[in-house]
Amino acid sequence: MSITVEEVKKIAHLARLEFTEEEIMPFTQELSKILDYFRELQNLDTSDIEPTFHPLKKDTSFRDDEVKPFDNIEGILKNAPALREETIVVPKVVKAP
Amino acid sequence: MELKELTIKSSLELLERGEITSRELTEATLEQIRKLDPLVKAFLYVNEEWALAQAEASDKRRRDKQAGPLEGIPLSIKDNILIKGHPTTCASKILANYIAPYDATVIEKLKKAGAVFVGKTNMDEFAMGSSTENSAFFPTRNPWDLERVPGGSSGGSAVAVALRMGLGSLGSDTGGSIRQPAAFCGVVGLKPTYGLVSRFGLVAFASSLDQIGPFALNVEDTAILFQIIAGYDPKDSTSAPVSIDNLLSLIEKNSQIPLRIGLPKEYLTGDLHPEIQKALETCLSILRKKHTLKEITLPHTKYAVATYYIIAPAEASSNLARYDGIKYGFRFESKNLIELYKKSRAKGFGKEVKRRIMLGTYALSAGYYDAYYLKASKVRTLIKRDFEQAFREVDLIISPTTPTPPFKLGEKVADPLQMYLSDIFTIPVNLAGLPGLSLPVGLTRDNLPIGAQIIGPPFRDDIVLSLAYFLERELFLKLIPPILTENF
Numbered sequence: 001m002s003i004t005v006e007e008v009k010k011i012a013h014l015a016r017l018e019f020t021e022e023e024i025m026p027f028t029q030e031l032s033k034i035l036d037y038f039r040e041l042q043n044l045d046t047s048d049i050e051p052t053f054h055p056l057k058k059d060t061s062f063r064d065d066e067v068k069p070f071d072n073i074e075g076i077l078k079n080a081p082a083l084r085e086e087t088i089v090v091p092k093v094v095k096a097p
Numbered sequence: 098m099e100l101k102e103l104t105i106k107s108s109l110e111l112l113e114r115g116e117i118t119s120r121e122l123t124e125a126t127l128e129q130i131r132k133l134d135p136l137v138k139a140f141l142y143v144n145e146e147w148a149l150a151q152a153e154a155s156d157k158r159r160r161d162k163q164a165g166p167l168e169g170i171p172l173s174i175k176d177n178i179l180i181k182g183h184p185t186t187c188a189s190k191i192l193a194n195y196i197a198p199y200d201a202t203v204i205e206k207l208k209k210a211g212a213v214f215v216g217k218t219n220m221d222e223f224a225m226g227s228s229t230e231n232s233a234f235f236p237t238r239n240p241w242d243l244e245r246v247p248g249g250s251s252g253g254s255a256v257a258v259a260l261r262m263g264l265g266s267l268g269s270d271t272g273g274s275i276r277q278p279a280a281f282c283g284v285v286g287l288k289p290t291y292g293l294v295s296r297f298g299l300v301a302f303a304s305s306l307d308q309i310g311p312f313a314l315n316v317e318d319t320a321i322l323f324q325i326i327a328g329y330d331p332k333d334s335t336s337a338p339v340s341i342d343n344l345l346s347l348i349e350k351n352s353q354i355p356l357r358i359g360l361p362k363e364y365l366t367g368d369l370h371p372e373i374q375k376a377l378e379t380c381l382s383i384l385r386k387k388h389t390l391k392e393i394t395l396p397h398t399k400y401a402v403a404t405y406y407i408i409a410p411a412e413a414s415s416n417l418a419r420y421d422g423i424k425y426g427f428r429f430e431s432k433n434l435i436e437l438y439k440k441s442r443a444k445g446f447g448k449e450v451k452r453r454i455m456l457g458t459y460a461l462s463a464g465y466y467d468a469y470y471l472k473a474s475k476v477r478t479l480i481k482r483d484f485e486q487a488f489r490e491v492d493l494i495i496s497p498t499t500p501t502p503p504f505k506l507g508e509k510v511a512d513p514l515q516m517y518l519s520d521i522f523t524i525p526v527n528l529a530g531l532p533g534l535s536l537p538v539g540l541t542r543d544n545l546p547i548g549a550q551i552i553g554p555p556f557r558d559d560i561v562l563s564l565a566y567f568l569e570r571e572l573f574l575k576l577i578p579p580i581l582t583e584n585f
Contacts, residue, residue, distance in 0.1 A: 056555075
């Protein structure tokens with residue numbers, strides 16, 4: 001197999017995902033099959049080829065750095081899973097000294 | 098009102114002459130949704146009260162001589178495009194309760210043009226899929242055969258248009274998500290040149306490939322919608338500084354010009370379904386009357402699916418990192434931050450989305466970046482060059498949109514690779530950023546729609562539409578799904 005269960009667990013951690021013990025084996029097999037299919041690209045010699053990351057050759061366009069009002073801050077806050085007044089509640093990330 | 102006789106263009110004429118009102122048209126559309134949507138499940142969200150209020154406002158604008166170019170026309174919108182104050186779920190549990198706080202640029206433009214939104218359409222979760230079976234809520238069914246898929250990921254939009262539940266729709270196309278469902282449902286679908294339509298307010302999947310585009314019943318209607326949504330937008334840094342005017346008259350004029358049309362030999366061999374082959378040959382014999390056909394080669398076609406399924410998941414894994422359970426979307430409460438992230442994402446995302454996040458994270462991770470992501474990006478250059486070379490010899494390229502007619506629900510769910518391969522003819526177009534259109538060109542013996550794809554050089558969406566317009570008139574098909582007539 002192109003990828004092991006251990007590697008899948010490592011990638012899942014990097015991607016902030018998790019899989020149950022029942023899920024992990026079939027998932028590893030599926031990923032392996034897809035990665036095997038990707039291997040056909042290795043048959044191509046691309047040593048002199050520049051990569052294409054974007055279909056348009058275009059310089060990044062810049063906007064003037066000016067403040068523009070946004071009229072629906074309430075609409076943004078309403079989507080937060082937990083609110084206290086106008087702040088979003090999250091788990092504590094710093095330990096008390 | 099005979100909805101199945103109406104198009105956007107003919108409805109605009111009736112509205113202009115005062116023979117119908119937007120309120121009447123919208124009521125008929127909502128009635129159609131009530132009657133037919135339970136069979137096909139194309140909509141994730143329908144809001145009758147909202148739709149009728151928009152229609153009344155539209156009728157008032159028309160009375161006040163303030164009518165826009167799409168005044169009073171009912172449309173549906175794929176549920177990954179933001180309409181302020183209404184849900185945008187991307188057919189995902191992670192966004193099940195999300196209410197859009199602002200309008201996408203395309204929505205702003207359609208509102209200004211006078212459009213009436215009737216609802217949001219079903220899709221594969223985060224636009225990842227080719228059958229609309231990956232929706233976290235329910236699958237959508239093909240109106241031509243309820244046992245078959247409508248294609249995807251914009252399956253709901255294609256079905257809505259085919260059944261006149263709105264006279265047009267917007268979808269998004271990352272690897273074929275507009276063209277493939279258009280082909281499967283017998284409607285027209287356009288993926289514009291990358292950069293022509295603003296992506297601001299489209300939920301990102303793979304940012305170097307995503308493009309919003311229209312679905313409609315014919316080429317003229319497609320062009321009407323496209324002209325309204327296209328154009329430069331400072332809110333999208335990849336937006337091209339191009340504007341599109343007088344498209345309808347341009348298309349009509351251009352459709353008289355003889356063109357050189359390329360037939361990619363790599364698309365016409367191997368596993369192509371015989372009835373699709375036959376329908377394409379009918380098109381070719383029509384095209385020969387006016388145009389010159391030429392065999393061309395796109396030698397790297399066979400690498401396109403592998404290239405795409407590295408690049409698109411890589412970009413997706415980065416784009417979907419924002420769903421962390423913190424600022425919006427589903428949160429699994431936990432005292433531990435990492436656990437909150439992991440559980441929110443593990444429970445919020447569906448199987449295919451997780452599969453692609455994993456593939457993408459793997460392809461970008463230390464030690465594998467060169468072998469996967471960088472390699473695929475180099476092959477992308479070769480695929481792009483194939484098209485550049487071809488467009489030195491021909492003006493346009495024609496091919497089938499899909500290798501097979503619509504498949505059955507469940508048929509490809511167990512084998513993701515088989516599902517990926519159903520996009521073999523549409524994927525290269527996104528990798529190269531080109532315009533592509535799917536036009537209905539016939540039915541199989543089993544009464545299933547067949548689509549032909551027309552591909553153009555960058556920013557020549559106009560001649561793509563022109564050839565489609567020519568072919569549509571010569572073919573003179575009127576594709577009406579049987580359930581539409583039975584239920585009228």
